Amino acid sequence: MHPQREIVGALYRDHRRWLQGWLGGRVGCRETAADLTQDTFARLLQDRDLSSLREPRAFLTTVARGLAANWFRRQALERAYLEYLAQFPEPVLPSLEDQALVREALQQIDAMLDALPAAARQVFLLAQFEGLRYEAIAQRLQLSLSTVKRHMKRALVGCLAHAG
Numbered sequence: 001m002h003p004q005r006e007i008v009g010a011l012y013r014d015h016r017r018w019l020q021g022w023l024g025g026r027v028g029c030r031e032t033a034a035d036l037t038q039d040t041f042a043r044l045l046q047d048r049d050l051s052s053l054r055e056p057r058a059f060l061t062t063v064a065r066g067l068a069a070n071w072f073r074r075q076a077l078e079r080a081y082l083e084y085l086a087q088f089p090e091p092v093l094p095s096l097e098d099q100a101l102v103r104e105a106l107q108q109i110d111a112m113l114d115a116l117p118a119a120a121r122q123v124f125l126l127a128q129f130e131g132l133r134y135e136a137i138a139q140r141l142q143l144s145l146s147t148v149k150r151h152m153k154r155a156l157v158g159c160l161a162h163a164g
Contacts, residue, residue, distance in 0.1 A: 007050045011060065012041050019060050026068055036071060040064045070114065077106050116158050123148055124155035 016037060024033035040063050044050065053059055081103060085093055094102070113121050122141065126132045132140070138148045 004048075004050065005045070007053070008041060008044045011044065011050070011053075011056055015056055015060055016041070018057065019064055022061065023064055023068060027071065032071065036064060036067050039067050043067070070111075073114075074107050074110060077110055078103055081106060112159055116155055117151075120151040120154040120158070123151040127152060 019040060020030075020033050020037040023036045024030055027033055027036065040060060043063055081099075085099065093099075113124070116124065119141075123137055126137045126140065127134070134145060134148045134152065137143070138145045141148070143151075
């Protein structure tokens, strides 16, 4: 067996229950805590060198905290969408299938934005949601026009990479 998998296996055996309990206290749902626990250990299998790990619970907490933050953000996004839908009379509401597709698309957009560097994300959001031109973004953020273009290019490449 690969040494990295052995380390993750040992961490899983020794700390899974503890981590799931810790997450359960934060998210308030055993099933979600179980999913986030599994996601935490799956994340550890991704090219991380764990051979020098000295504080496993602190490390696991850090990884799990990031995953939980993403989960909370997705929940808030979904709640905002459902609140928006609640404003419409029932005959105007999209079908449940269409609602699910929109929620999935929102989660993909959220994941794509989360993967971008902060500056590229800010430029992208100003252009897409405030409709600002590159010159206005450069002025607002006190950046050169070429820097704004570079950030926008990075954001668009990130969108394409996430979509593919």
